[in-house]
Each structure stands twice: as structure tokens, then as C-alpha cells.
Amino acid sequence: MIVGQQKPLEEIWEMVKDRKRLLVLGCNTCVAVCHEGGSKEAGIIASLLRMKAKHEGVVMDITEGGIERQCEEEFFAPVHGAIAESDAVLSTACGIGVQFIAAFWKDKPVFPALNTTFLGGVEKEGIFSERCQACGSCVLGRTGGICPISRCAKRVLNGPCGGSVDGRCEINKDIPCAWQLIVDRLKELNQMDRYEELSPIQDWSTDRAGGPRTLEQEDLKQ
Amino acid sequence: MRPKRTPRTASRLEQILAEGHLAVTSECGPPRGSDGNVLETKGALLKGYVDVVNVTDNQTSMTRLCSLAASIRLKQAGLEPVLQMVTRDKNRIALQSDILGAASFDINNILCLTGDHQSFGDCKTGQNVHDLDSMQLLQVVRQMRDEGTFIGGDAISQPPAMFIGAAANPFADPFEIRVPRLAKKIAAGAEFIQTQCIYNMDKFETWMKGVRDRGLHEKTYILAGVTPFKTAGMAKYMRSRVPGIDVPDELVKRMSDTPKEKQADEGIAICLETIERLKEVEGVCGFHIMAIEWEEKVPEIVERAGLYPRPEVGEPAQAPAAAAAR
Numbered sequence: 001m002i003v004g005q006q007k008p009l010e011e012i013w014e015m016v017k018d019r020k021r022l023l024v025l026g027c028n029t030c031v032a033v034c035h036e037g038g039s040k041e042a043g044i045i046a047s048l049l050r051m052k053a054k055h056e057g058v059v060m061d062i063t064e065g066g067i068e069r070q071c072e073e074e075f076f077a078p079v080h081g082a083i084a085e086s087d088a089v090l091s092t093a094c095g096i097g098v099q100f101i102a103a104f105w106k107d108k109p110v111f112p113a114l115n116t117t118f119l120g121g122v123e124k125e126g127i128f129s130e131r132c133q134a135c136g137s138c139v140l141g142r143t144g145g146i147c148p149i150s151r152c153a154k155r156v157l158n159g160p161c162g163g164s165v166d167g168r169c170e171i172n173k174d175i176p177c178a179w180q181l182i183v184d185r186l187k188e189l190n191q192m193d194r195y196e197e198l199s200p201i202q203d204w205s206t207d208r209a210g211g212p213r214t215l216e217q218e219d220l221k222q
Numbered sequence: 223m224r225p226k227r228t229p230r231t232a233s234r235l236e237q238i239l240a241e242g243h244l245a246v247t248s249e250c251g252p253p254r255g256s257d258g259n260v261l262e263t264k265g266a267l268l269k270g271y272v273d274v275v276n277v278t279d280n281q282t283s284m285t286r287l288c289s290l291a292a293s294i295r296l297k298q299a300g301l302e303p304v305l306q307m308v309t310r311d312k313n314r315i316a317l318q319s320d321i322l323g324a325a326s327f328d329i330n331n332i333l334c335l336t337g338d339h340q341s342f343g344d345c346k347t348g349q350n351v352h353d354l355d356s357m358q359l360l361q362v363v364r365q366m367r368d369e370g371t372f373i374g375g376d377a378i379s380q381p382p383a384m385f386i387g388a389a390a391n392p393f394a395d396p397f398e399i400r401v402p403r404l405a406k407k408i409a410a411g412a413e414f415i416q417t418q419c420i421y422n423m424d425k426f427e428t429w430m431k432g433v434r435d436r437g438l439h440e441k442t443y444i445l446a447g448v449t450p451f452k453t454a455g456m457a458k459y460m461r462s463r464v465p466g467i468d469v470p471d472e473l474v475k476r477m478s479d480t481p482k483e484k485q486a487d488e489g490i491a492i493c494l495e496t497i498e499r500l501k502e503v504e505g506v507c508g509f510h511i512m513a514i515e516w517e518e519k520v521p522e523i524v525e526r527a528g529l530y531p532r533p534e535v536g537e538p539a540q541a542p543a544a545a546a547a548r
Contacts, residue, residue, distance in 0.1 A: 153339050154310070154350060158357035158406060160399075161336045162391035162418060163465040170465040171339045183396050195399060196406050201314070201358045201373060 001030040001121065002094045003128045004037055004114035006045070013052055015111040016090055019060060023086035024049070024113070025079065025101070026066030027093035034128050037092035037114050039066025045092060045113055070097025073104060083108060119150075136206025136213060142194065144185035151178035157199035224507065230413075231367075233330035233385035234302045235274045237535040238508075239414065239443040244501070245508030246529050247304065247416065247445055248520050249276035250296065252287035261287075261295045264517050269301055271521040272511070273532055274331055276304040276416070280311065283343025290320050294327045304387065305329050308337025313353040314362070314373055321363060325382030333387040333416065334359040357410040360388055364411030388412035390444075392429035393422060393468035401432035408442045415442050416510040419449040419460075422468040423499055430503050439505030446500045447510040450519060451489035454478040490523060497527045 006012075016022055024046040032038025046064040053060045065082050069075045070093035083089060083101075088109040091098045095116040102110040118130035133150040139157065140147055149155045153171050160179030163170025167180040186192050204210065229240040238245045248268050253260040268275055275296055279289040293303035305324050307317065321332065336356040340348050354362065362373055363386050370381040388407045392400050404415065420426045426446070433439050451457045454477035461469035473492060480488040493511075500506050509529070513519050524530045 153341075154336055154352050154355070156336060156352065156355045158355050158410075160394065160396075161356075162389065162394045163339070164395050165465050166395055171341050177395070180396055183399055192402075196402050196409070198357060198361070198406060198410055199355075201354060201361070204353065 001033055001119070002096070002116060003034045003118050003120045003130075004031045004092075004094050004116045005034075006036050006041070006092075006114055007112070009045075009048055009052065012045070012090065012111070012113055013049065013056075016049070016060075016088065017053075017056070017058060019088040019109075021061045021086045022049070022063070022088050022090055023079075023082050024062065024064045024090045024092065025070070025083075026064070027068075027070040027091070027097045028066055029069050029071075031092065031094055031097075031114060033122070037094070039064070042066055042092045042113075045090070049090075071100050073100070076101075076104060133207075135202075135204070136210075137203055139199070139202075142197065142199065144182045144189060144191070144194075146178060146181045146185055148178045148182065151176075151181070157202060229385075231330055231383050231385045232328070233274075234535055235304070235331055235414065236385040238273050238533055241533070241535065243508075243533045244506075244529060245274075245443070245445060246272045246524055246532065247274050247276060247508065247510045248272040248517070249278055249510070249512050250292070250517065251278045251281060251515075252289065252292035254284065254286050256287060258287065258291070258295045261292050262299045265296045265299045265301045267517045268520055269299075270532065271524045271530060273508075274302045274304050276306055276333060276510070279306040279308045279335070279337065280343070281338070283310070283338050283340045283345065285344055290324055290329075293324065293329050297327060297329060302331070303329055304331040304333050306333045306335060307359065308335045309352055309354045309356060309359055310337035310340065310350045313351050317354065317359060318362065318366065318372055321366060321382050321384070322378070325380075325384065330384055331387065332363055332384045333389065334363065334412075335389055356388060357407060360386060360407065360410040360412055385413055386411050387414040387416060389418065390415045391418040391466050392420070392426050393418060394466040397425075400429055401436060401438070404433060404438055404442075405436060408438060412442055414507075415444045417444065417447040418466060419447045419512060420496060420500070421460075421473055422470050423496065425468060426500075427503060430505050434505050439507075443507040444505055445508040445510045446497075446503070446506045447512060448493050448496050448500075449512045449514060450493035450516065450523065451477055451485070452516055453482075453485050453489070454480065456489075490519060490526075493523060494526055497523075497529075 024042045026039035026042030028038050043064045046062050050062050065079055067075045083105055090111050090113050091101055092113040098112045119132040120128050120130045123129045130150050135149050160177055164177040167177055169175040169177050224242040226242050227240045229236045250264045277289045277293045280286050289306050293305045296303045334356045340350050370378050390404050457474045457477040460467050461474055511520055
């Protein structure tokens with residue numbers, strides 16, 4: 001899922017302080033799972049902004065709402081009215097949701113309340129960690145199911161680098177060395193012979209480097 | 223003396239190794255400014271005492287004068303450089319382009335590295351590139367030289383003819399892949415290896431045994447890395463703060479137990495003892511003496527280690543790959 005993290009309130013305030021009628025709009029899919037941008041969190045941000053506005057002596061009508069997904073127009077119906085009545089939207093979705101809202105309501109300024117941080121999972125309650133960089137050319141089949149592109153600080157495809165110490169990354173002892181994990185996993189799978197296979201030069205044209213990506217499904221296209 | 227091999231390039235380092243001599247290499251860090259004379263000054267200290275000089279590429283991610291320009295300056299001052307190239311800062315276009323640029327100045331040696339993470343340096347908020355990793359860079363240099371083609375497959379009008387090297391760290395984790403990792407680098411194209419600084423001789427010998435068991439010492443030339451301690455503080459720092467360096471406690475104690483004014487001498491003594499022991503290790507083909515900001519001590523180390531004078535090798539007798547390329 002997409003993991004996001006709320007921006008500091010001061011930064012949000014600087015973006016929205018000149019608005020008169022602000023809608024804080026939650027997104028109840030990925031960023032709700034990480035407790036940063038669902039309807040509940042949108043409500044909390046709205047409350048904090050009301051307090052801030054009062055403290056700053058600014059008159060601002062702040063409302064709150066939420067939809068299932070901000071990245072798909074099909075889910076926009078419930079908030080047509082609320083958005084029409086506001087003069088700006090503060091979206092607590094990921095960057096994708098923010099852009100879909102902005103593209104649909106062309107005359108409304110839309111501001112991000114979150115920084116979209118990574119594609120990851122729930123490692124344990126309250127701890128989310130990165131697992132994928134959407135490079136478009138998955139190597140997991142040859143790396144024991146552990147992604148060196150997202151989990152190695154140098155995205156080394158033939159690792160580990162010389163900075164791996166006690167299974168930890170040279171940049172931070174809290175980060176496990178992806179290649180230590182890969183080696184451990186290959187051992188568990190009895191596939192250590194695969195370690196010596198050279199990973200070929202990566203085709204990054206499917207990655208960010210190749211420009212914005214799209215997926216077209218012929219049978220579903222309208 | 224090792225059996226002779228046939229050199230493939232015009233590299234002085236390759237000729238010395240191929241003739242079975244113990245090679246001596248050192249390194250020179252470019253300055254953090256545009257004064258290229260610094261290189262000539264540092265180079266003059268080493269001239270005649272080492273066979274080639276590695277030129278570091280923005281080591282520890284601190285921005286410095288570039289390794290290519292520094293290599294050219296050393297070459298012009300009469301030393302033979304080993305161009306170090308990291309994959310952190312340049313994509314495949316820039317890397318290939320720099321290889322051609324280096325070859326155009328007859329820089330005959332390259333060391334392919336990944337590079338320290340940028341968070342250690344002065345541009346912590348910068349991007350890193352890592353379009354290739356060090357093993358892939360080895361393959362690229364090899365392809366450019368032996369197949370005469372770019373990564374994309376186009377022919378190179380005059381291919382570069384470099385002696386290709388890589389680093390190996392026998393002390394990094396996980397230990398059990400250290401020998402397979404060397405095998406992988408050799409398969410990728412590493413013709414010589416310079417190791418991380420060796421302090422833990424027992425561990426190094428264990429690694430070398432694994433290397434010999436697979437016959438890898440016959441497929442590449444291994445140069446053992448040594449760095450003399452200047453002070454006890456440096457020994458402690460290397461032990462606890464530098465990733466991938468293994469300094470046994472007894473060496474730190476030996477430095478700490480030495481009066482401050484004698485610590486530098488003790489550091490040199492330890493270094494010389496290490497070299498003597500390394501000479502006995504089958505498969506060690508030479509020494510890479512990294513005297514960090516202490517280049518002036520290299521001649522003394524080389525002399526006292528019995529590695530002076532350096533062997534004469536003639537002008538490259540039309541080394542086959544180089545001849546074919548030109």
C-alpha cells in the first residue's frame with residue numbers, strides 16, 4: 001500500500017491560511033490504514049486548523065469529509081456538494097489522490113496535507129516499512145523474495161556492498177542490510193548457488209527514468 | 223616467484239604482476255579545491271616507490287577535484303594512475319564517457335567501485351545514481367575493451383584498453399559470501415583486486431584459504447591492502463566507526479600502550495609486520511599501501527619492507543589488447 005505521513009501543522013497552515021471555506025478531505029484506503037489520512041485523521045486536522053485559525057485571529061470555515069478513494073472518479077459523488085461550497089480542498093490522500101481531485105475540480109485549489117512517503121506494508125502495529133519502488137521490472141524471483149532496489153540504500157543488484165556490518169546497513173544500524181536478508185533467505189531455501197549469478201545491467205526504462213507510466217487494459221478500456 | 227602470465231594491456235601494474243613481481247600500489251586523494259599542484263606534490267613523494275597510484279573518486283562522499291582530472295595530472299607528472307570510479311554519482315552514459323576520456327589520456331588502469339553512501343559526505347540531501355553497481359561497471363569496462371562496444375551495442379571507434387580492477391573486503395558481513403563474492407567479481411571482469419585494509423590477519427588468512435581452495439588466486443591478482451595507524455585515536459576510530467574494517471583489540475591496545483610521541487613509529491612497525499606476514503600468504507601478489515593523509519611515509523614503508531627498488535618494466539611491448547585497439 002501507499003504510506004503517507006502528515007506534514008507539520010505549520011506547513012499546512014502556511015498553505016491554507018488565506019482560504020475562507022476549506023474542506024479537509026480524507027481518503028479511506030491506503031493512508032487510512034497507516035492512520036495518517038483517513039476520514040478520522042482529516043477530522044483531527046480540521047479541528048487543529050480551527051484552533052490555529054482562532055489563535056491567529058483568522059476567520060475560516062473549516063469542514064471535513066472523506067471518501068473511499070481519491071484516486072478514482074467513481075468515488076467522487078458523495079463530495080460534489082461539499083467541494084462546490086468550499087473555496088479550497090486540503091486533501092489527506094497520497095499525492096495521487098491530491099492530483100486526481102485537482103484534475104477533476106479544475107477551479108479549486110487543492111493542497112496536500114501529507115507527504116507520500118513510500119510503498120510498503122505493516123511490519124508490526126504502528127511500524128510501516130518500504131518494500132517496493134515500482135521499478136516496473138521485478139527482480140524478486142532471483143533475490144529470494146527480498147527487494148534490493150527498495151531495501152538497499154544503493155539499490156545494489158549484486159550485493160552486499162562493503163558497508164554491511166552485523167547484518168546492518170552502513171547508513172543506519174536500524175536498517176537491515178537487504179543483501180544479508182537475501183543471503184539468509186537463499187540459505188533457507190537451499191539456493192545459495194544462485195548468489196553467484198550476476199544480475200545483469202538493469203533496464204530502468206520501466207522505472208521513473210523512462211517517464212510517466214501508464215497501464216492500458218484493452219478489454220476494460222472505455 | 224609466481225608463474226608468468228601474458229599481459230593484455232599496456233598497464234605498468236599488469237606488466238609487473240604478469241612478470242611475477244610483488245606489486246606496490248598506493249593512493250592519492252584529490253584536494254577539496256582546484257589546486258592541481260597538490261597532486262603533483264603528493265605524487266612526487268610516491269614517485270619511484272610505488273608502481274601505480276590509485277586516485278580516489280570523491281571518497282567518503284566528500285566533494286573533491288574529480289578523479290579523472292586528478293589522474294591526468296598525475297600521469298602528466300610521470301606517475302601511472304589507477305582511475306577509481308564509483309557508480310554513485312554517474313549514470314551509464316557518464317561512466318562510459320569518462321572511461322573513453324581516461325583512455326584518451328592513456329590511463330591504463332581502472333578500479334570499479336560502488337562508493338560510500340552520500341549520507342557520509344557533504345551532500346547528504348543529494349540523490350545517488352547507482353544506475354549500475356560495481357560488478358556491472360566491471361562488465362561494462364570489459365565489454366568496451368574486449369568487444370569494442372558500448373552497453374547499447376554500438377561499436378566504439380577506438381576501444382579503451384584498461385587493466386580492470388575491483389575492491390574486495392574480506393572482513394565485511396556476511397563472511398560466508400566473501401569468497402563467492404570475489405568469484406562473482408572475477409566472473410564480471412576483475413583482473414586485479416585491492417583489498418580493504420588488513421589488520422585481522424587470521425581472518426584474512428581464512429579468506430585467502432577459501433580463495434585458493436577455489437583457485438581464484440590464479441584467475442586474478444590480489445593486492446593486500448594495508449594502512450598504518452598514525453595514532454592510537456585513529457586505531458580506535460577505525461575499529462569502531464569505519465564500516466567494514468576489522469581492527470583486533472590487541473592492536474588498539476598496542477597503540478594505546480605506546481607513548482604518544484612514539485605512536486606513529488609503532489603504527490609503521492605494525493604495518494611492516496603485517497606486510498611481512500602477508501608476503502607468506504600464497505596468492506598475495508602485492509600490497510596496496512593506503513597511508514591516509516600520510517603519503518610521505520610510503521617510501522619509508524616500501525624501503526623497510528624490502529620492496530625497493532621497484533622492478534623496471536620496459537615500455538609496454540605492444541601488449542596484445544592495446545595493440546589491437548590502436
